[in-house]
Structures are given as C-alpha cells and as structure tokens.
Amino acid sequence: MDTRIQILALIATGVLLFIVLELVRRRRLQERYALLWLVSTVFLLILAAWRDALTKVADLVGIAYPPNALFFLAFAAILVVLLHFSVVISRLSDQTKILAQRLAMLDERLRRQEAPVLLEAEGEPEPEPEPEPLTARRFSPR
Amino acid sequence: VAELAEAPAPPRDAVLAQIAGLRRIAIVPALNEEQTVGRVIEEIRAFDPGFDIVVVDDGSTDRTAGLAADLGAHVLRLPFNLGIGGAVQTGYRFAFERAYDIAVQVDGDGQHDPGEIARLEAAMRKDPSVDMVCGSRFMTGERAYPAPISRRTGIHLFAFLLSRFIRERVSDPTSGFRLYNRRAIDLFARDYPHDYPEVEAVLMLHHHRLRMTEVPVRMYSRGGGVSSIGAGKSAYYMIKVLLALFVGLARARPVVEPGDRAPVTAEHGI
Numbered sequence: 001m002d003t004r005i006q007i008l009a010l011i012a013t014g015v016l017l018f019i020v021l022e023l024v025r026r027r028r029l030q031e032r033y034a035l036l037w038l039v040s041t042v043f044l045l046i047l048a049a050w051r052d053a054l055t056k057v058a059d060l061v062g063i064a065y066p067p068n069a070l071f072f073l074a075f076a077a078i079l080v081v082l083l084h085f086s087v088v089i090s091r092l093s094d095q096t097k098i099l100a101q102r103l104a105m106l107d108e109r110l111r112r113q114e115a116p117v118l119l120e121a122e123g124e125p126e127p128e129p130e131p132e133p134l135t136a137r138r139f140s141p142r
Numbered sequence: 143v144a145e146l147a148e149a150p151a152p153p154r155d156a157v158l159a160q161i162a163g164l165r166r167i168a169i170v171p172a173l174n175e176e177q178t179v180g181r182v183i184e185e186i187r188a189f190d191p192g193f194d195i196v197v198v199d200d201g202s203t204d205r206t207a208g209l210a211a212d213l214g215a216h217v218l219r220l221p222f223n224l225g226i227g228g229a230v231q232t233g234y235r236f237a238f239e240r241a242y243d244i245a246v247q248v249d250g251d252g253q254h255d256p257g258e259i260a261r262l263e264a265a266m267r268k269d270p271s272v273d274m275v276c277g278s279r280f281m282t283g284e285r286a287y288p289a290p291i292s293r294r295t296g297i298h299l300f301a302f303l304l305s306r307f308i309r310e311r312v313s314d315p316t317s318g319f320r321l322y323n324r325r326a327i328d329l330f331a332r333d334y335p336h337d338y339p340e341v342e343a344v345l346m347l348h349h350h351r352l353r354m355t356e357v358p359v360r361m362y363s364r365g366g367g368v369s370s371i372g373a374g375k376s377a378y379y380m381i382k383v384l385l386a387l388f389v390g391l392a393r394a395r396p397v398v399e400p401g402d403r404a405p406v407t408a409e410h411g412i
Contacts, residue, residue, distance in 0.1 A: 097224055101232040104198070104218040105239070111211075 009048035017041045036084065040077050152264040154257075158190055160267045164243040167194045168259075169233030170215070171226060171318075172250030176204040182248060183213045185256040196236050197250065200229040206250070226318075227339035231330060234322075238331035246321045253362050254319040261357045262321035273326040273352040276312075276344075277319035277359030296380050300341045303387060308348040312356065315341045319359055326352055341383050345390045 020037045023029035029037075047053055047070070058069035168186045172179050179197060186193050197210035201223035211217045218232050230247060237245040246262060248254045254277065262275040280301075297316050304312045318340055322330070329350055335342035347354055 097228045100220050100222065100224055101218075101228065101235055104220045104232055105236055108216055108218050108236075112216075 006048060006051065010045070013041060013044045013048050017045065033088075036081055040081075043073075043077075152260055154189070154260050157260045157263045157267070158192075161190075161244065161263055162192070165194075165241065166190075166192060166244045166246070167196060167237050167240075167242040168256070169230060169237065169245055169247045170195060170197045170210075170250045171200060171229045171233065171247070172197055172202065172206050172210070173200040173223070173229075174202045174204045174206060175250040175252075176202075176206045176209055178252035179206050179250045180209050180213060182250055182252055182254075182256065183210060183215050186248060186259075189256045189259055193246075194242070196233055198229045198233045200224055200226070225337050227334055227336045230318075230339070231334035234327050234331040234334065237327050242327065243324050244321065245327050247318055249318050255360060255362070258319075258359045259321070261359060262319075265355055265357045266321055266323065269355065271353055272355045273323050274347055274354040275321040276314065276317050276354060276356045277361075278314035278317055278356040279359060279361040280313045281356060281358035282360060292376055296376065299380075300383060300387070303384075304341065304344055307345060307387070307391065310348075310354075312344060312354075314356065315344050317359075317361075319361070335386060338379050338383050338386075342386045342390055345387060349390070349393070 024034045054066045058066040063069045196216040198218045199207040200220050207217050207219050265275045300315045301312050304315050
C-alpha cells in the first residue's frame with residue numbers, strides 16, 4: 001500500500017475524531033450518542049495505522065479481497081447505528097406523545113380557570129376530584 | 143327507520159336510573175369535524191345530560207375546538223396531530239385523572255348514534271364482570287353497513303383472527319363506539335396502541351384479564367368532513383394491524399396474583 005494513501009486515511013479519520021469530540025464539547029452531541037461514533041472512528045484509525053490488519057481480518061473470515069471485508073464491516077456498523085436511531089426515535093415519539101397529552105390537559109384546566117363566567121352560565125361548576133398522577137402508580141403491582 | 147334484528151334498545155330511563163350515581167364522561171375524538179361535532183355533543187346531552195363531554199381535538203385546522211368549547215364541552219387541544227390512538231388515549235387519561243367511573247367513546251364524525259349508548263350501558267349493567275362494551279355494526283340483521291368491500295374484508299379478517307386469539311367471538315373489532323368501566327379506563331390511560339388502535343386494544347384487554355362484550359348498533363356514513371383513513375392507507379392499515387396483532391401475542395403478559403382477577407399492570411417476560 002502506498003504511504004501517501006495511508007497518511008491521507010490517518011488525517012481523514014483524525015479529522016472525523018476531532019469533529020465528533022468537538023461536537024460533544026460544544027454540547028451539540030450527547031455523550032451517549034457520541035460513543036457509537038467514537039468507537040467506529042477509533043476502529044477506522046486502527047485500520048488506517050495498522051496496514052496488515054484488514055488483510056488479516058479478511059483471511060480470518062475467508063474474504064478473498066480485503067477491501068470487501070472493509071465494506072462489510074462498514075455496512076454492518078452503519079446498520080447498527082441506524083437501528084439504534086430507530087429505537088431512539090421511537091422512544092422520543094413516545095415521550096413527545098405523552099408531553100402533548102399532558103399539555104392538552106393542562107391547557108384545558110387553565111382555560112377553565114381563566115373563564116369562570118362561562119362556567120357559571122352553564123350551571124354550577126362541578127367539584128373536580130383531585131387529579132391522580134398516572135405515573136406514580138405505574139408498574140406497581142396491585 | 144330500519145328495524146334491528148336483535149332486541150330493541152332498552153328503555154332509556156331505566157338505564158339512566160342505573161347509572162345515576164356514577165361519574166360518567168363521553169370521549170369524542172375529532173379531527174376537522176366542525177360540521178358534525180356540535181350535533182354529536184348535543185345528541186349525547188339529549189341522551190343523558192349527566193354525561194360530561196370531553197372533545198379531543200387532534201390538531202384540527204378548522205373550528206372544531208372552538209365550537210365544542212362554546213357548547214360547554216371540555217376540549218383537549220393537542221398541539222399537533224397524534225393520530226387516533228394518541229388522541230383517544232388523552233381522553234382516557236383525562237377520565238382517569240378526574241376519576242370517572244364510566245367512559246364512552248363516540249366518534250366526532252357522527253357515525254355513531256349517541257342514543258345507542260343505552261344499549262352499551264345495559265350490557266354493562268347486566269354483567270358486572272364486563273369491562274368494555276363494543277358497539278358492533280355486524281350483529282344487526284342489516285347488511286347495509288356502508289363501507290367499501292376492501293375495508294369490510296379487512297374487518298372480518300381481524301375479527302376472525304382475534305376470535306381465535308382470545309377464544310371468544312368478536313364480530314367488529316374496529317368499532318370505535320365503546321363503553322369502558324373504571325378498570326378499562328385505568329388500563330388504556332396507561333397504555334394504548336398507536337396508529338389504528340381498536341383491534342390491538344381488544345387483544346390488550348384480553349391479556350390483562352379484562353372482559354369485553356359486544357352489542358349490536360347501527361353505524362352511519364360520515365355526517366361530513368373527511369375520514370382519516372384514505373384508500374391508499376387501507377393496505378398499510380391491514381399490514382400494520384396484522385403485525386401489531388402477532389407482536390401482541392408475544393408481548394409481556396400481566397402477572398396475575400392468586401385471587402387477583404384483573405390487574406392492569408404488566409411485567410416483562412411471557
């Protein structure tokens with residue numbers, strides 16, 4: 001392998017590592033999500049620095065053409081990252097749903113309190129029972 | 143008015159007397175239903191003035207929320223569209239937190255006849271072990287339910303599968319005309335399926351050892367507005383619900399303690 005391409009690869013992965021760390025430092029990227037990227041960047045760095053690594057790995061699993069091993073590994077890593085994102089998105093949308101529901105209920109309560117005249121026009125306001133927090137009893141056995 | 147094959151609706155006054163002491167609420171999910179939501183509210187009041195009404199506005203862009211509020215209903219304005227599952231669950235949470243004893247779900251598009259709440263109520267009073275009563279459009283003798291053949295096929299497929307899964311006859315698992323007691327409100331306030339929830343909800347109910355029954359009701363074509371299920375979405379609907387059903391079979395079941403007939407909490411592991 002040409003030394004120039006090795007230097008280029010080292011610089012590129014170094015830049016990637018720097019960008020990830022910088023994003024974390026500026027709080028644009030949370031540590032928990034940075035971890036996946038850091039691991040894959042370090043992995044790339046190892047491949048770039050240690051010339052024979054890829055050939056050895058390819059030999060080990062029986063891939064004739066070493067770059068294919070690289071493609072395979074990269075593909076697998078990206079799949080894992082994407083799956084992780086889908087899980088995160090699902091959780092976020094769940095949390096967003098709960099927030100929207102809470103917001104709608106608080107909004108209703110507030111509007112009722114701010115428009116007492118309207119209530120009286122319809123008859124005496126009913127005594128409302130103390131709201132029961134839903135989360136407090138979650139997953140507690142009956 | 144066409145006759146129902148089954149027994150006539152129970153006398154309204156008798157039903158009302160039985161539920162007089164209970165805190166009751168009607169949950170009306172609505173998305174851009176300004177043409178019908180007012181009529182639905184008035185019909186519920188006409189049936190039983192003791193029903194509190196909560197309209198869940200799932201991000202309407204028309205005057206749905208304002209109209210409902212002017213009529214004195216509670217209006218839960220969702221800041222953006224959550225889909226029918228998230229919307230009605232907001233209603234259950236509301237009912238749960240305000241300690242309502244019974245809740246009835248009536249669609250805001252006018253396809254359910256609030257006068258038939260009496261049928262649902264009567265079924266629940268008759269058998270106190272029942273936690274949810276569904277209005278079924280397929281138990282009437284009429285074959286005239288106005289729906290495209292594709293949707294009816296889907297409904298019957300779900301009905302067939304669900305009946306096998308829960309070993310009890312379910313004829314109309316997609317019906318959104320449902321009456322819940324406190325236990326069912328409690329369960330669904332905690333956990334309710336997302337996109338097309340009704341079918342999955344039946345399975346959930348069964349897994350939590352709650353019971354349901356069906357009564358015949360009539361359903362009408364929409365009184366106005368646009369259905370949230372377009373033709374293109376039907377296929378997605380089918381596949382999504384089928385997936386949900388089979389995943390639901392493998393999901394965590396509630397742990398039943400001896401003597402504990404119907405817990406609504408679940409632990410992981412089958």
